[in-house]
Every structure is written in C-alpha cells, then in structure tokens.
Amino acid sequence: MTDPILYVTMAAAALAGLAMVTYAVLTGWRGWLALKHQELHAHAEPGAMQNLPNASARIEMADLKERIRKLEAIAAGVDL
Structure with missing residues (x-):
C-alpha cells in the first residue's frame, strides 16, 4: 500500500x-x-404596492374577525 x-x-x-x-x-x-x-x-414596482392592504386595514380586519368570533360564541352559548 x-x-x-x-x-x-x-x-x-x-x-x-x-x-x-x-x-x-x-x-x-x-x-x-x-x-x-x-x-x-x-x-x-409602483403598482405592486397598491394591491397590498395597509397596516391599519389589516388591524381593523383582524378586529372585525375577532368580534365575529365572539358573537358566534355568544350565539352558540359558549362562555368566553
């Protein structure tokens, strides 16, 4: 070797x-x-940013979804 x-x-x-x-x-x-x-x-690209929602719109949408979830829970009789 x-x-x-x-x-x-x-x-x-x-x-x-x-x-x-x-x-x-x-x-x-x-x-x-x-x-x-x-x-x-x-x-x-200038047009690419227009399709995205701004931060405040996303926060508002999340808040509305949370409210809907709570209302659905109340309607179903679930304690939060």
Whole structure:
C-alpha cells in the first residue's frame, strides 16, 4: 500500500469530487440570489404596492374577525 500512484489517484479523485460539489453549491447560490433579486424588483414596482392592504386595514380586519368570533360564541352559548 505504499504505491505513490494510488495516493496521487485518490488525491485527484478527492479534488475532482470537491470541485463538483463546490460548483453545484455555487450554482445553487447564484440561482437563489437571482430569485431574491427578482422578488425585490417585483416589490419595487409602483403598482405592486397598491394591491397590498395597509397596516391599519389589516388591524381593523383582524378586529372585525375577532368580534365575529365572539358573537358566534355568544350565539352558540359558549362562555368566553
């Protein structure tokens, strides 16, 4: 097992495997960055923000849902 060719072959195979894994991870990272870049540009469009309700409207909607839930509980005879 003292054959130097074996050690060189094992080192070359390990280096090639490491290079393939590194390339795959780098490709995935670049794809993820491209996705986030597209998401940021989609939110930066002027018409995109008009479709989202503002914070006060969401709070009011949550309050109305809570009131409805309480009224339904009272109508069903459940103590809160």
